[in-house]
Amino acid sequence: MTHGRTRPSSDSFDLIALVVAADVPMPTVGLEPEHYVVLKLARQPISVAEIAAHSDLPVGVVRILLDDLRAAGCVQVKAPMSVAKMPNTRVLRAVINGLRAL
Amino acid sequence: MDEIPYAIKILIAGGFGAGKTTMVGSVSEIEPLRTEEVITAESVGIDDLAGVEEKTTTTVAMDFGRITLNDGLVLYLFGTPGQDRFWFMWDELSLGAVGAVVLADTRRLADCFPSIDYFEQRGTPFIVAVNCFDGAKEYKPEDVRIALDLDDHVPVLLCDARRRESSKDVLINLVEYVLQRFSGELENTSEAMA
Numbered sequence: 602m603t604h605g606r607t608r609p610s611s612d613s614f615d616l617i618a619l620v621v622a623a624d625v626p627m628p629t630v631g632l633e634p635e636h637y638v639v640l641k642l643a644r645q646p647i648s649v650a651e652i653a654a655h656s657d658l659p660v661g662v663v664r665i666l667l668d669d670l671r672a673a674g675c676v677q678v679k680a681p682m683s684v685a686k687m688p689n690t691r692v693l694r695a696v697i698n699g700l701r702a703l
Numbered sequence: 704m705d706e707i708p709y710a711i712k713i714l715i716a717g718g719f720g721a722g723k724t725t726m727v728g729s730v731s732e733i734e735p736l737r738t739e740e741v742i743t744a745e746s747v748g749i750d751d752l753a754g755v756e757e758k759t760t761t762t763v764a765m766d767f768g769r770i771t772l773n774d775g776l777v778l779y780l781f782g783t784p785g786q787d788r789f790w791f792m793w794d795e796l797s798l799g800a801v802g803a804v805v806l807a808d809t810r811r812l813a814d815c816f817p818s819i820d821y822f823e824q825r826g827t828p829f830i831v832a833v834n835c836f837d838g839a840k841e842y843k844p845e846d847v848r849i850a851l852d853l854d855d856h857v858p859v860l861l862c863d864a865r866r867r868e869s870s871k872d873v874l875i876n877l878v879e880y881v882l883q884r885f886s887g888e889l890e891n892t893s894e895a896m897a
Contacts, residue, residue: 616738616795617710617779646707648779650767654736659762661741679707683799684881692776693882696711696801699772700875703730703867 602633607661609668616650616660617681620667628673636675639666643676708771712779713874714796716822717806718814722834722864723782724766726806730870731768731780739764740792763789765796780874783818793821802828802881804873806864809833809842812850819851828881830858832873856884 622643638656649667653660670676684692715723728735740763766782783803784792797803805818815831822829833847844859853859858880863869 615799616781617712619707619710619777621707648710648769648777650738650765650779650781651736651769653738654767659739659741677707679709681710681712681799684711684801690882690885692709692711693801693878693885695776696772696778696878697875697882699776699778700770700871700878703770703871 602635603662603665606665609664613678613680614649614664614667615681617648619646619648619679619681620652620676621646621679623675623677625674628675631673632669633666635662636666636670639663639670640675646679708775708777710777710779712781712796712800713877714781714783714793714800714803714827715806716783716803716815716818716829717834718808718811718818721806721808721811721814722836723806726804726832726834726862726864726870726873727766727768727780727782729865729867730770730874732771733769735766735768735782737764737766763792765792790821797822797825797827800827802830802877804877805829805831807831807833807847807851808836809847810836812847815851819853828877828884830860830873830877830880832860832862832864834864835861 620643622640627637627640635656635658639652642652642655649660649663653663656663667676667678671678682692715726717723724735742761742763763784765784768780770778772778781796783796803822805815807815831847831851831853833842833844844861848859858876860873860876862873
């Protein structure tokens, strides 16, 4: 399914990078069944970790499948917010408010 | 891509059986999920596999949960893999994390030393939450602070990881602490520049 690859071509698929299927018709050639599993899971924004858990595939494999899907223009990926690197008090306050409202 | 929310993460660390997955489960809006990373011995570093020449694969499992905070912000909680030889996984997990909760079990307080050392060295903000198991000896937070030799600024609180409200409080305390630390740093910077 990964054609022997063990790493994606880029490093951008953090465990909590959020993925959503692009609004394009599903390609009918060149993809493995697992690609379609990933695409179906990504109808709503979903993290790389969740895709791995729901598809029962190792995270490393999911990263490679996502790499293919992104190259084919089938998914959009949003990198997570790095709070540690860029202290963002507005975000931290939003987190506190969100938790209090639970 | 405005429709995709931002994701952030908080780590839940502590020794084996300290209640990490319990805490993730008590506040998560989804049943805790498990993700597995298959790794080869090459990337495992110095551990029991030293001397074993052939490539060995190991599976590291991580439990995690999700909390949707608002339309644009999703919080993921990751229970850190317990075994010391999976430290390299922690590097990936702690990258960009808001901070960490170190769960302490007073029956095995020493079990959380490795987590504390790790976050101190890495500069990841953390708080210590003492999980009060039934029948566990009642400790005062100050006793735990002394036993763990924690800096004065590190918050220590008691919790019951099984209870949603209690786990929520722990997370709120962590983020307030992070906010306070960042504000402190910003003040120090502006003082230094004045």
